[in-house]
Amino acid sequence: MAGGAGFLGSHLCDALVARGDEVLAIDDLSTGRTANVAHLGDNPAFELVVGDVSTGVDVSGSVGAVAHLASPASPPAYLARPLETLAVGSEGTRHLLELAGRHGARFLLASTSEIYGDPAVHPQTEDYRGNVDPIGPRSVYDEAKRFAEALTSAHRRTLGTDTAIVRIFNTYGPRLSPGDGRVVSNFIVQALAGEPLTIYGDGSQTRSLCFVDDEIAGLLALLDSDLAGPVNIGNPDERTISEIAAVVLKVTGSASHVVHRPLPTDDPTRRCPDITLASERLGWSPRVDLVTGLEQTAAYFGALTADEGRAGG
Numbered sequence: 001m002a003g004g005a006g007f008l009g010s011h012l013c014d015a016l017v018a019r020g021d022e023v024l025a026i027d028d029l030s031t032g033r034t035a036n037v038a039h040l041g042d043n044p045a046f047e048l049v050v051g052d053v054s055t056g057v058d059v060s061g062s063v064g065a066v067a068h069l070a071s072p073a074s075p076p077a078y079l080a081r082p083l084e085t086l087a088v089g090s091e092g093t094r095h096l097l098e099l100a101g102r103h104g105a106r107f108l109l110a111s112t113s114e115i116y117g118d119p120a121v122h123p124q125t126e127d128y129r130g131n132v133d134p135i136g137p138r139s140v141y142d143e144a145k146r147f148a149e150a151l152t153s154a155h156r157r158t159l160g161t162d163t164a165i166v167r168i169f170n171t172y173g174p175r176l177s178p179g180d181g182r183v184v185s186n187f188i189v190q191a192l193a194g195e196p197l198t199i200y201g202d203g204s205q206t207r208s209l210c211f212v213d214d215e216i217a218g219l220l221a222l223l224d225s226d227l228a229g230p231v232n233i234g235n236p237d238e239r240t241i242s243e244i245a246a247v248v249l250k251v252t253g254s255a256s257h258v259v260h261r262p263l264p265t266d267d268p269t270r271r272c273p274d275i276t277l278a279s280e281r282l283g284w285s286p287r288v289d290l291v292t293g294l295e296q297t298a299a300y301f302g303a304l305t306a307d308e309g310r311a312g313g
């Protein structure tokens with residue numbers, strides 16, 4: 001699995017190992033963290049190799065499936081690594097598709113709702129082609145993923161590779177990196193520290209947040225199916241960013257205020273998945289509501305802060 005030490009990758013490793021699969025995780029640790037898979041360290045069914053799939057990948061032994069979850073995923077993370085993000089979406093995808101092809105393995109591409117850009121169709125169905133600025137700052141991520149989808153589809157058509165594309169909508173939960181700049185991690189870290197919650201713009205833009213356990217269940221269902229996709233996997237519970245801030249304040253019991261900061265360039269104004277395809281073809285739908293998911297995520301960040309306090313003290 002490429003990106004196996006990342007937020008989503010590490011949860012997918014857990015799920016695969018738990019059901020008896022052997023997992024080789026490859027991660028360059030640019031945004032992934034060894035701490036995310038430290039608990040799997042002694043498990044003979046798991047191995048972490050530090051490496052960059054953009055420069056090549058070789059695996060000996062048999063390979064049943066190849067999952068490509070390697071990429072910076074939060075806007076500040078990919079904007080800080082524009083060339084690396086384009087490389088892992090293009091060359092990284094090519095190397096992993098070739099690996100799957102050599103082994104006759106199923107290939108799963110982690111694509112994204114960002115390929116819809118600032119959507120003119122709402123909620124977003126898989127046949128919507130998107131509204132992306134090809135040269136704007138976010139294009140390093142959006143176009144890398146769009147190219148990855150194109151390459152994956154071409155391999156399927158011309159070489160018969162068994163491929164699947166999942167379009168992942170905003171996902172949150174334990175193991176989000178506290179400093180990666182995403183809305184949920186920022187708000188919870190700020191709320192727990194008693195600092196103001198930073199709402200970008202007027203807070204009327206929307207996102208639909210999916211708890212990580214639900215997202216992973218969707219990825220596994222797709223991996224185990226013969227569906228090519230693309231398939232949206234996300235939670236259609238659409239909220240404004242201001243509403244999300246209010247729920248975070250309630251869940252954490254924080255007395256923090258909110259402050260407004262400039263809206264990033266090309267920040268999508270709304271986003272919500274249409275999950276008809278996933279529910280009809282995979283029998284998948286999300287189960288964890290926002291309050292429950294945020295409580296679990298806040299507990300994770302609270303424990304991290306306590307650990308840091310102990311280490312520092």
Ligand code: UDP
Nearest residue numbers: 075181182183184186198199200205241267
């Ligand atoms: N956002 C915000 N405050 C923050 C971080 C993000 O208001 O501290 C907003 C951001 O402008 C966007 C939404 O929250 O409208 C989701 O941002 P995130 O970076 O989590 O993911 P995106 O969906 O933009 O990739």
